[in-house]
Amino acid sequence: QKIIVGASVGFAMFPGHASDAESLLHNADLALYEVKSSGRNGYQLYDAEMNIRVQQRKDIVRELRTAAATDALEVHYQPVVNSDSGRPVGFEALMRWNHPAMGPIPPGIFIPIAEEAGLMTQLGAWVISRACEDLALLPPGIRMGINVSANQFRSPDLFAHIKDAIARTGIDPSRLVFEITESVLVSNADVARGLLENLRGLGAQIALDDFGTGFSALGYLQQFPITVVKIDQSFVAGMLNQKANQAVIRAIMGIGRDLDIDVVAEGVETIGQVEALQGYGCRFMQGYFFGKARPLTDVIADMALSELNDAAPKPHPERAYAIKLS
Numbered sequence: 250q251k252i253i254v255g256a257s258v259g260f261a262m263f264p265g266h267a268s269d270a271e272s273l274l275h276n277a278d279l280a281l282y283e284v285k286s287s288g289r290n291g292y293q294l295y296d297a298e299m300n301i302r303v304q305q306r307k308d309i310v311r312e313l314r315t316a317a318a319t320d321a322l323e324v325h326y327q328p329v330v331n332s333d334s335g336r337p338v339g340f341e342a343l344m345r346w347n348h349p350a351m352g353p354i355p356p357g358i359f360i361p362i363a364e365e366a367g368l369m370t371q372l373g374a375w376v377i378s379r380a381c382e383d384l385a386l387l388p389p390g391i392r393m394g395i396n397v398s399a400n401q402f403r404s405p406d407l408f409a410h411i412k413d414a415i416a417r418t419g420i421d422p423s424r425l426v427f428e429i430t431e432s433v434l435v436s437n438a439d440v441a442r443g444l445l446e447n448l449r450g451l452g453a454q455i456a457l458d459d460f461g462t463g464f465s466a467l468g469y470l471q472q473f474p475i476t477v478v479k480i481d482q483s484f485v486a487g488m489l490n491q492k493a494n495q496a497v498i499r500a501i502m503g504i505g506r507d508l509d510i511d512v513v514a515e516g517v518e519t520i521g522q523v524e525a526l527q528g529y530g531c532r533f534m535q536g537y538f539f540g541k542a543r544p545l546t547d548v549i550a551d552m553a554l555s556e557l558n559d560a561a562p563k564p565h566p567e568r569a570y571a572i573k574l575s
Contacts, residue, residue, distance in 0.1 A: 326342060327542040332534050338391070343542045361552045377414050380457075478512055
C-alpha cells in the first residue's frame with residue numbers, strides 16, 4: 250500500500266522564547282497547535298501572541314459551557330425566499346453570541362471552538378429546542394432549517410431529542426428541514442443513513458448544504474433521503490461573469506428537476522444574481538439581498554407588516570391612472 254505521511258512542526262528557541270526547558274517545550278507546543286489549527290502540514294515559530302490567543306480560547310470554551318443555560322446565546326433567523334413572490338417560505342436558524350464583555354463574537358470564531366471542545370452536541374440540542382419553539386409562533390406554511398453537525402450526528406440522543414422537541418411544541422414535523430454537510434455523511438455513512446431515514450419517517454425534510462463543493466455529492470443524492478439541496482454561495486458569487494459557475498448551477502437545477510428535489514441558492518446579494526437564477530429556473534433563494542439573520546421578534550414584526558399591506562385596500566385602477574396623469 251502507498252502511505253502518504255504529513256508533518257506539522259512547532260518550534261521555540263532558547264533563550265528568546267523561554268528561559269527553561271519546560272517553558273520551551275510548552276511554547277513549542279503552542280506553535281504546533283497553531284499549525285494544526287490552520288490546516289496542518291506546515292511549521293510555525295512561537296510568538297508571545299499565541300499565549301494570549303490560547304487564554305482567549307480557554308475563556309470562550311469556559312463561557313460557552315454555560316452560555317445556553319444563561320440565555321447568553323441567541324438564535325437569529327435568515328429568510329429563504331420564493332423569488333417569484335418575494336415572500337419567505339422558511340428561515341434558517343443561526344446561532345449568535347453577544348458576549349457581555351467582548352461584544353458580538355462571529356460564529357466563524359466560536360462555533361469551530363465549540364466543535365473542537367466537544368460542545369456542539371449540547372449547543373446543537375439547545376438550538377433545536379429553541380428553533381422548534383420559535384417555529385410554533387410562525388405561520389403554518391413556514392419551514393425552519395436547522396444545521397446539524399457531524400458531532401451531533403454521533404450523539405445517540407439526537408433523534409430522541411428531536412422527537413421530544415416536536416412533541417413538546419406541537420409543530421408539524423414536515424416544517425423542519427435538517428441541514429447537513431458532506432462531512433456528516435462521510436464520518437459514518439451507516440449511522441447517518443439510519444438517522445436520516447428516521448427523520449424522513451417523521452416527515453422532516455433533509456437538506457444537503459454547500460452542494461457542489463464535495464467529492465461525492467451526486468452519489469449522496471442516490472444513497473440518502475435528501476429532499477433539498479443548497480447551491481453553495483461560492484458558485485452564486487461568481488455566476489455573472491464565470492461560465493463554469495453558470496454551468497454548475499444549470500446542472501444542479503437540472504438534477505433537482507429530474508429527482509424532484511427542491512433547490513435553494515445561497516449567498517444571493519444582488520438583483521443581477523436574482524434575475525440570472527430565475528432564468529435558470531431557481532425559485533428559492535437565500536442571502537443578504539433578501540435579508541440578514543434577525544431575532545424572532547423582528548421576523549414576526551416584518552411578517553405582520555406584510556400581512557397588513559396585503560389586507561390594505563388597493564386603489565381602483567382608473568383612479569390610479571388618473572392620479573398618474575395629473
